[in-house]
Amino acid sequence: MHRNVDIKVAVLLGLIGASVFSVPLLTADRYMLRVLTFVGVNVIIVAGMALLFGYAGQVSLGHAAFYGIGAYASAHVVTVFGWPWVAGVAIAIVLTAAGGLLLALPSLRLRGHYLAMATLAFGEIMRVAFVEGKGVTGGPDGLSGIPFPSFLGIEVDSAGGNYWLVWSAAAAVLLIASNLVRSRAGRAMLALHGSEAGAMSCGMDLTGLKVRVFVISAAFAGLAGSLYAHVVGFISPSTFSLHVSVLLVAMAVLGGTRSLAGPVLAAVILTMIPFADAVIPGLSRSAVETIQEWQEDVYGLTIIAVMLFVPGGIAGALRRIAAKGSVR
Amino acid sequence: MSSETDTMLAIEGLHAGYGRVEVLRGIDLRVGVGEVVTLIGGNGAGKSTLLKAVIGLIPPSAGRVRFLGEDITGIQPERAVKAGLVMVPEGRMLFGPMTVRENLELGAHSRGKTDLTEDYERVFELFPVLADRQDQSASTLSGGEQQMLAVGRALMARPRLLLLDEPSLGLAPKLIGEIFAALDRLRSEGHTILLVEQDARLALRHSDRGYVMRTGGIALAGSADDLLADDDVRLIYLGTWHGGEETT
Numbered sequence: 088m089h090r091n092v093d094i095k096v097a098v099l100l101g102l103i104g105a106s107v108f109s110v111p112l113l114t115a116d117r118y119m120l121r122v123l124t125f126v127g128v129n130v131i132i133v134a135g136m137a138l139l140f141g142y143a144g145q146v147s148l149g150h151a152a153f154y155g156i157g158a159y160a161s162a163h164v165v166t167v168f169g170w171p172w173v174a175g176v177a178i179a180i181v182l183t184a185a186g187g188l189l190l191a192l193p194s195l196r197l198r199g200h201y202l203a204m205a206t207l208a209f210g211e212i213m214r215v216a217f218v219e220g221k222g223v224t225g226g227p228d229g230l231s232g233i234p235f236p237s238f239l240g241i242e243v244d245s246a247g248g249n250y251w252l253v254w255s256a257a258a259a260v261l262l263i264a265s266n267l268v269r270s271r272a273g274r275a276m277l278a279l280h281g282s283e284a285g286a287m288s289c290g291m292d293l294t295g296l297k298v299r300v301f302v303i304s305a306a307f308a309g310l311a312g313s314l315y316a317h318v319v320g321f322i323s324p325s326t327f328s329l330h331v332s333v334l335l336v337a338m339a340v341l342g343g344t345r346s347l348a349g350p351v352l353a354a355v356i357l358t359m360i361p362f363a364d365a366v367i368p369g370l371s372r373s374a375v376e377t378i379q380e381w382q383e384d385v386y387g388l389t390i391i392a393v394m395l396f397v398p399g400g401i402a403g404a405l406r407r408i409a410a411k412g413s414v415r
Numbered sequence: 416m417s418s419e420t421d422t423m424l425a426i427e428g429l430h431a432g433y434g435r436v437e438v439l440r441g442i443d444l445r446v447g448v449g450e451v452v453t454l455i456g457g458n459g460a461g462k463s464t465l466l467k468a469v470i471g472l473i474p475p476s477a478g479r480v481r482f483l484g485e486d487i488t489g490i491q492p493e494r495a496v497k498a499g500l501v502m503v504p505e506g507r508m509l510f511g512p513m514t515v516r517e518n519l520e521l522g523a524h525s526r527g528k529t530d531l532t533e534d535y536e537r538v539f540e541l542f543p544v545l546a547d548r549q550d551q552s553a554s555t556l557s558g559g560e561q562q563m564l565a566v567g568r569a570l571m572a573r574p575r576l577l578l579l580d581e582p583s584l585g586l587a588p589k590l591i592g593e594i595f596a597a598l599d600r601l602r603s604e605g606h607t608i609l610l611v612e613q614d615a616r617l618a619l620r621h622s623d624r625g626y627v628m629r630t631g632g633i634a635l636a637g638s639a640d641d642l643l644a645d646d647d648v649r650l651i652y653l654g655t656w657h658g659g660e661e662t663t
């Protein structure tokens with residue numbers, strides 16, 4: 088019976104993967120590809136948020152800062168130092184992982200919500216740094232002219248190419264995350280959700296576990312930042328503000344706990360809301376403008392509606408559908 | 416008498432508390448290898464606090480804890496479990512959404528990747544009802560079954576010293592009987608147990624020795640029989656003042 092379910096899930100994932108990867112073959116619509124590429128970037132960050140919030144039970148209000156650090160660091164070393172793009176990606180990952188470690192170690196040693204507070208402060212400090220650090224970040228005007236990703240001498244400059252690049256990274260990140268969830272550490276995280284005191288009495292190193300997950304999630308955000316910078320070619324502080332951090336938390340909450348699929352779907356939906364016209368043909372320009380104007384309210388209402396009417400978020404709904412399927 | 420046996424746990428002058436509030440004020444306690452020792456005392460005497468300080472959930476501010484001769488004062492909880500000090504916490508603290516079997520599996524977390532077949536068998540032999548409920552989520556178990564699972568989960572870590580915090584809490588007399596029957600089994604197999612209980616009479620009847628705690632200190636210590644016969648203990652903790660000799 089378990090085997091059957093596994094096969095069904097594998098087939099479903101294969102189908103989803105195939106359709107995601109075939110998009111650039113089916114359309115040349117640059118706007119649509121760009122929007123969907125941006126969705127992929129957010130999926131990478133939310134994979135980390137899902138591990139952090141949905142599995143380790145921690146809230147970060149500063150992940151946009153890691154996103155920003157990854158973007159600026161990568162853009163800086165590539166444009167100013169002339170390093171290859173791959174080195175930019177590596178720097179983004181290493182810096183954000185190190186930053187995550189420095190932030191998480193002291194705040195997770197203490198019990199309580201110190202991590203949420205520390206990340207909130209960190210996000211604010213970094214926002215100021217992005218604005219004031221003109222030498223590196225270009226200040227409030229941002230950095231432009233960041234070169235496209237290139238490796239093995241090939242510059243990935245087409246919309247389709249960038250789409251593939253970002254979604255390949257997203258697939259890799261999701262693979263890492265799902266392996267982690269199914270490992271011993273993942274079982275420990277599930278236990279932690281059931282009862283922290285119980286997990287401790289089973290001899291689990293909870294602080295170490297939370298720190299590790301935080302570092303991984305920071306590195307995912309760093310990777311996303313680097314991809315974003317080179318794909319879009321322009322970055323400015325507003326892309327990495329507290330507002331974005333909160334949106335990322337909203338994706339994790341909306342997605343539901345103990346799930347990767349739920350938060351990924353939430354990331355897809357929330358990222359698409361302001362760009363609904365990219366995938367819904369015939370949606371009038373003014374309708375989209377209205378949505379964008381009311382974006383915050385639409386987010387707020389969506390989240391409240393899900394909390395009220397869909398217990399367990401999207402993950403909860405998915406589980407109920409799966410349970411119905413297996414009863415039949 | 417007790418000094419003839421090897422010492423499993425030796426607590427000397429232990430002080431500990433929460434933040435600035437000192438709860439334990441110089442505790443001396445000893446558990447010999449293979450002994451069942453009971454800790455009794457009223458609500459808030461500091462019994463749970465003592466267990467927590469021993470396994471490192473709260474840091475002691477003074478004093479020593481020795482485990483099999485080794486100084487483990489202020490040990491990290493995960494290391495305590497690895498060393499063989501395993502607590503069944505007050506209120507069980509099971510992983511509610513997970514199945515009975517998963518709860519047991521997680522109990523063996525500290526042992527790394529090993530074959531657990533034998534360990535499952537042992538737990539199911541001790542608590543046959545758990546075998547029937549293997550795939551049921553822990554939150555759907557009855558109170559008694561949950562307590563059995565909590566003990567079973569602790570046994571999965573292969574403890575050298577089992578610390579039990581009020582295993583009878585909130586259970587019907589029949590279930591309490593079952594739990595204590597299981598503890599007797601463990602005792603006869605040579606397990607070493609430090610037991611915290613509200614029901615002093617019951618606990619002492621299943622123990623070798625006992626300590627009476629009062630406001631963060633040890634008020635009285637002795638063999639289980641001596642404590643059961645002690646006038647103060649009878650008066651204060653055994654509830655015989657009005658009831659005379661009861662039937663339990």
Ligand SMILES: Nc1ncnc2c1ncn2[C@@H]1O[C@H](COP(=O)(O)OP(=O)(O)OP(=O)(O)O)[C@@H](O)[C@H]1O
Pocket residue numbers: 433436438456457458459460461462463464465505613
């Ligand atoms: N987490 C905590 N923070 C602060 N004080 C605490 C905490 N836990 C317990 N205390 C205090 O420490 C004292 C001892 O509590 P403890 O839980 O050790 O008592 P106990 O003997 O186990 O009682 P009971 O039989 O009710 O379980 C009490 O005064 C209690 O209020």
Ligand SMILES: [Mg+2]
Pocket residue numbers: 462463464505580
């Ligand atoms: Mg207690």
